[in-house]
Amino acid sequence: MIRPLHQSRRQRLPALAGGLVVLLVVAGFVGVALAALLAGRLSGGLLSAFADPVVRSVLSFTLWQAFLSTILSVGLALAVASALARQPDFPGRIWLIRLMAVPMGLPVLIGALGLIGIFGRSGIVNDVLTELGLAQPISIYGLTGILIAHVFFNLPLATRLMLSALERVPAEYWRMSASLGFSPLSTFRFIEWPVLARVIPGAAGLVFMLCVTSFTLVLIFGGGPAATTIEVAIYQALRFDFNPERAVSLALLQITVTGMILAGLSLLPAASDTGLTSGRRFPRFDGRRPLVRLADGLLLLLAALFLILPLGQVVVSGLQADLARLVSQAAFQQAALTSLGVALAAGLIATLLAYGVIAARAEIATTRAQNTGNRVFSLALASISSLVLLVPTSVLATGWFLALRPRGEIASFAPFVVTGINALMALPFAVRVLEPAFREHRARTGRLAESLGLSVAQRLRRVDWPVLKRPLLTALAFAMALSLGDLGAVALFGSENISTLPALIYARMGSYRSTDADGLALILGVICLVLALIGAPGTRETTNNRRERPDAR
Structure with a gap:
């Protein structure tokens, strides 16, 4: 049965209206922050930033540490990904690949505490170096600590992106290299490098962007005059110096820098993790030589220790704390309730916004008349998830802080602002989780649902919800985990206005x-692990669907 045209339009209108509402809500939330930043400061804000030698020093360090972190993360990831690809029979290979997904979803504070326990003054590494007779131990603070922390969080991401590309190489290539007697160096030069060269620019750009906008890691390991990034300098200008003019100049500078980086990233080929990095086997003959197996085994063992030791340190140190006493404290209970409330609200908002964006774009894609208005609307919806990169959380928090300060209502509105910022921060991840499942589901059921003449409510209840409830739950769990571990927005408004678990952990570290x-970090980690397990069924289903359909993206 072919549906009448007016009925088809009636079906599309709710999705398009929902997309418009999402666009207006996000644009309004970001617009208020930008308006507060730019109010009366359009003439000299950015110019005064470049004229200030302190700000120029902060900008130089921001770009320098991001450059070094990117070189180290991508360079080491190149070696680890190649070793993993060459050794499909490496013991525990599948668990090492799964382990690399942990730092990407781990609250930054937990990873930082683990790194301090391993590389700190009394950590395992310095104890070993002292036993070996090294008089000057490694200092985890300053540029060294920032680089170690960035590598810990970004090495797994870059490795998975590269390994995903290597696993898509046809098996015939490896058989041909074996028949021609290629050495490992020749195999890398003629087979691996052409594939990786298309992935490395996008991966490096993504890592560079993450390091430029890094806040918590730099706040913990740096923060001094010689090791301060733009985001941390914004926080210091408002919280310690109470210099709104400098904070605004730095915020405008941050937007300029991130905008330039995003423009550069748009020119690079995108690097994506297709989800095939879970132990897929394929014939490799260049990794069977004893020396190559030994070198790859040592490299993978070091990579595993680099990831496992900090995580294990968090568990061991956390269990040594008096967890019962911590849980019974009023400060913990208040922080935990606030964190869970903010995380749940932010997760629900991010999931609803993501669904609205995806549904509206899907309806536009199925519209026969692809006019300029439709294309502009679809592009605007697609750009929403990039706003958190163009306007980082520190800039949003600064704008809302300045907007609320004249009203004297910062304390009462702080939870709502933090919730909004966290929801916007989680929006790109929610879109990434939901969109593949939504597209596949609509491709299978779209025409059938239209032919049955179902209303919007009936379609949501009977067709969409039974299939999409797991991806929706996964998106909600990921968004909540991201919100639970965030310190950026909360740090600016201060613990006297809003207290969360990350803020409480940071306060205990400072004292x-x-x-x-x-102990608090261990509790926070357990909560995030529970959320990850709740969202795991949707992840497995999406991964299985992708494996069943190799052409799915």
């Missing part, structure tokens, strides 16, 4: 109560 901080 040298490291044992309590370790």
Whole structure:
């Protein structure tokens, strides 16, 4: 049965209206922050930033540490990905690949505490170096600590992107290289490098962007005059110096820098993790030589230790704390309730916004008349998820802080602002989780649902919800985990206005109560793990669907 044209339009209108509402809500939330930043400062804000030698120093360090972090992360990831690809029979290979997904979803504070326990003054590494007779141990603070922390969080991401590309190489290539007697170097030069060269620019650009906008890691390991990034300098200008003019100049500078980086990223080929990096086997003959197996085995063992030791340190140190006492404290209970409330609200908002964006874009894609208005609307919806990169959380928090300060209502509105910022931060991840499942589901059921003449409510209840409830739950769990571990927006508004678990952990670290901080970090990690397990069924289903359909993206 072919549906009448007016009925088809009636079906599309709710989705398009929902997309418009999402666009207006996000644009309004970001617009208020930008308006507060730019109010009366259009003439000299950015120019005064470049004229200030302190700001120029901060900008130089921001770009320098991001450059070094990117070189180290991508360079080491290249070696690890090649070793993983060459050794499909490496013991525990599948678990090492799965382990690399942990730092990407781990709250930054937890990883930072683990790194301090391993590389700190009393950490395992310095204890070993002292036993070997090294007089000057490694200092985890300053540029060295920032680089170690960035590599810890970005090495797994770059490795998975590269390994995903290597696993898509046809098996015939490896058989041909074996028949021609290629050495490992020749195999890398003629087979691996042409594939990786298309992935590395996008992966490097993504890592560089993450390092430029890094806040929590730099706040913990740097923060001094010689190791401060733009985002941390914004926080210091408002919280310690209370210099709104400098904060605004730095915020405009941050937008300029991120805008230039995003423009550069748009010119690079996108690097994506297709989800095939879970132990897929394919014939490799260049990794069977004893020396190659030994070198790859040592490299993979070091990579595994680099990821496992900090995580294990968090567990061991956390268990040494008096967890019962911590849980019974009023400060913890208040922070936990606030964190869960903000995370749930932010997760629901991010999931609803993501669904609205995806549904509207899907309806536009199925419209026969692709006029300029439709294309512009679809592009605007697609750009929403990039706003958090163009306007980082520190800039949004600064704008809302300045907007609320004249009203004297910062404390009462702080939870709502933090919730909005966290929802916007989680929006790109929610879109990435939902969109593949939504597109596949609509491709299978779209024409059938239209032919049955179902209303919008009936379609949502009887067709969409039974299939999309798991991806929706996964998106909600991921968004909540991201919100639970965020410190950026909360740090600016201060613990006197809103107290969350990350803010409480950071406060205990600042007061040298490291044992309590370790215990709180373990509790936060367990909560995030529970959320990950809740969302896991949707992840497995999406992955299985992708494997069943090799052409799915």
